[in-house]
Every structure is written in structure tokens, then in C-alpha cells.
Amino acid sequence: MARVLVTGGAGFLGSHLCERLLDHGDDVLCVDNYFTGRRANIAHLIGNPYFEVMRHDVTFPLYVEVDQIYNLACPASPVHYQFDPVQTTKTSVHGAINMLGLAKRVKAKILQASTSEVYGDPEIHPQPESYWGRVNPIGIRSCYDEGKRCAETLFFDYWRQHGLRIKVVRIFNTYGPRMHPNDGRVVSNFIVQALRGEDITIYGDGNQTRSFCYVDDLIEGMIQTMDMPDDFTGPINIGNPNEFTIRELAERVIALTGSRSSLIFKPLPADDPRQRQPDISLARTVLDWMPRVQLDEGLQKTIAYFRRLVNTAAEAAE
Ligand code: NAD
Numbered sequence: 001m002a003r004v005l006v007t008g009g010a011g012f013l014g015s016h017l018c019e020r021l022l023d024h025g026d027d028v029l030c031v032d033n034y035f036t037g038r039r040a041n042i043a044h045l046i047g048n049p050y051f052e053v054m055r056h057d058v059t060f061p062l063y064v065e066v067d068q069i070y071n072l073a074c075p076a077s078p079v080h081y082q083f084d085p086v087q088t089t090k091t092s093v094h095g096a097i098n099m100l101g102l103a104k105r106v107k108a109k110i111l112q113a114s115t116s117e118v119y120g121d122p123e124i125h126p127q128p129e130s131y132w133g134r135v136n137p138i139g140i141r142s143c144y145d146e147g148k149r150c151a152e153t154l155f156f157d158y159w160r161q162h163g164l165r166i167k168v169v170r171i172f173n174t175y176g177p178r179m180h181p182n183d184g185r186v187v188s189n190f191i192v193q194a195l196r197g198e199d200i201t202i203y204g205d206g207n208q209t210r211s212f213c214y215v216d217d218l219i220e221g222m223i224q225t226m227d228m229p230d231d232f233t234g235p236i237n238i239g240n241p242n243e244f245t246i247r248e249l250a251e252r253v254i255a256l257t258g259s260r261s262s263l264i265f266k267p268l269p270a271d272d273p274r275q276r277q278p279d280i281s282l283a284r285t286v287l288d289w290m291p292r293v294q295l296d297e298g299l300q301k302t303i304a305y306f307r308r309l310v311n312t313a314a315e316a317a318e
Pocket residue numbers: 007008009010011012013014031032033034035036037038056057058059071072073074075076077091095113114115116170171172173174175180
């Protein structure tokens with residue numbers, strides 16, 4: 001049985017990861033400061049003798065004994081990471097230093113949840129891991145993008161300098177149950193708006209693209225990466241290469257919810273990438289991994305989750 005630390009374990013992806021690791025028979029320590037994570041995401045795991053939760057901010061040192069570390073702590077949605085941008089950079093950079101220092105002391109294997117944002121607004125399409133990116137270092141997304149880039153640098157320097165066993169996974173837009181209903185990400189926004197019969201807010205003309213990966217596929221890819229032999233470090237793209245415009249996504253959500261919502265157009269935020277699609281050749285080759293859940297199926301599961309949330313909130317208000 002491996003002792004596994006998951007930072008950001010009460011968040012959207014972290015809670016799914018904790019669940020999957022427990023199913024695999026691991027002993028899981030979930031660390032979170034609850035900035036964007038919620039106790040409700042892990043409530044069903046409490047009481048499992050192999051699951052432990054600790055409130056802690058990864059920008060401060062952490063002394064525990066573990067075999068593996070998944071470093072997910074960091075707000076992921078623009079609304080939240082831009083709320084306190086200095087703290088966002090600290091979380092990525094100081095958080096990485098502390099978790100790498102911990103991995104070094106206890107000789108743990110450590111995986112970084114990096115992001116497609118390291119490619120910025122890319123001029124190469126789709127994006128392979130070899131692409132260095134086009135990132136604005138001083139814009140409103142920079143605290144997140146550059147923080148994550150610096151974290152990758154730290155991972156590779158600890159690997160070169162101290163011989164740490166590292167894995168870097170570049171996650172592309174992922175969605176599913178337990179996304180925060182108010183986190184401003186496009187899938188959760190559109191579904192909640194459709195279910196409430198509110199206008200669906202498209203930023204810009206809606207022709208920008210994203211490639212959406214269902215959470216179960218992503219978690220599978222992440223665990224498979226962690227289980228790779230020590231000489232495999234990544235970075236490795238994990239995401240679904242099926243690319244959609246934001247307008248197409250809105251139309252899918254309206255069709256699948258049966259909503260009467262209409263589309264409205266709002267200004268495009270600064271530095272919003274025009275297009276994004278992972279090149280997953282590496283994951284296909286080395287992990288034999290590819291996403292299994294396509295958009296409509298994943299959206300249906302996510303809609304079912306948000307329908308319960310919206311109905312519960314409506315009942316509570318009555
Ligand atoms: P999330 O906001 O739901 O989860 C992040 C978790 O980290 C939350 O539980 C939050 O409370 C916690 N956290 C934030 N700052 C912390 C700190 N200083 N100390 C301890 N805990 C802290 O987001 P998510 O979608 O689950 O993302 C998880 C990770 O995956 C993040 O590192 C994110 O950058 C990365 N990622 C996610 C996506 C995606 O589409 N969901 C895409 C690329 C990368």
C-alpha cells in the first residue's frame with residue numbers, strides 16, 4: 001500500500017483523484033486550504049480508514065511521511081486565480097518548492113499538475129510537448145501561466161540537481177461533476193446558466209476553441225503517468241484532442257439540457273487564447289492512453305450533477 005499525498009485534494013480534480021487512489025488500495029492524505037476546494041467534494045470519503053484530510057496551505061512547509069505526491073494545489077479558473085494573483089504565484093512557486101523539498105527528504109516520487117496554459121496563446125496547432133509556448137509575462141493570466149511554468153522549471157531542476165523522481169503532466173481543459181458552480185469556467189457557467197434558464201454568456205465571438213476532457217479520462221492518464229518507470233519525467237499532454245468552438249459548446253449544452261436560454265455576447269477577456277488542442281501522440285505511445293468519454297456523454301454526466309445542485313439550492317430557497 002502506497003502512502004499518497006494529494007495537494008489540492010478537496011478541489012474538482014483532486015477529489016476525483018483521491019477517490020480513484022483509494023479504490024486502487026492506496027493510503028491517501030488530502031491536503032487543502034479550501035480556497036476553491038470544498039469539504040462536500042470529499043465528504044463521501046470521510047470515514048474511510050485509509051483517507052485522512054489536513055487543512056494546510058502549501059506555501060508553508062509540510063512535514064509528513066509519504067511515498068508519492070500529486071501536487072494539484074492551485075486555483076485553476078481565471079476568476080479565482082485572478083482574485084489574488086500574488087497568492088496564485090506563491091502557491092505555484094513556493095508550493096512547488098515545499099513539495100519538492102518534502103519529496104527530496106522522504107525520497108517520494110512527485111507529480112506536478114501543470115497546464116496547457118504553459119503554451120499561452122499558441123502559434124502551433126495542435127500543441128506538442130516540444131513547443132515552448134507564447135505567454136505574456138505581465139498580463140492578467142500571467143500569475144497562473146508563469147507560476148506554472150516556473151513550477152515546471154523547479155521540477156526539472158530538482159530532477160537534474162537532486163535526482164528526484166518527477167512527472168510533469170500538462171492538463172488541458174477538463175470538466176465533470178464537482179466543478180465549482182461559481183468558478184467561472186466555461187462548462188460550469190454554461191450548464192448552470194442553461195439549467196436556470198438564464199442567458200448563456202459567450203465571451204468574444206465564440207469562435208475561440210477549446211478541447212474538453214472528461215474528468216475520469218484525465219485522472220486515468222494522471223495515475224498512469226505516475227506509475228511510469230522512473231526514467232520517464234514528461235512533460236506529457238493529457239487532454240481530449242476533439243476541438244470545439246465555444247459557440248458549439250453553448251449549442252451542445254442548450255440541446256442536452258433542453259433549455260430555452262439564449263446566447264449573449266460579452267467582451268473577450270485579455271490574453272484569452274484563440275485556440276487550444278493537445279497533441280496526445282506521446283500519451284498514446286508511452287501510456288497507451290487516450291480519452292474514452294466524448295463530449296456529449298461527459299456533458300450529460302456533468303449536467304446530471306449540476307441539476308441536482310441547482311434543484312437542491314432551489315428547494316433550500318423555498
Ligand atoms: P480547483 O480549484 O477545483 O482545485 C484546486 C485545489 O487547490 C482546491 O481544492 C483549492 O482549495 C486548493 N488550493 C489552492 N491553493 C492552495 C494552497 N495554497 N494550499 C493548499 N491548497 C490550495 O481546480 P482543479 O480544476 O481541480 O485543478 C487542480 C489542478 O489541476 C490545479 O493545479 C490546476 O492548475 C490544474 N489544471 C486543471 C485544469 C482543469 O481544466 N480543471 C487544467 C489545467 C490544469
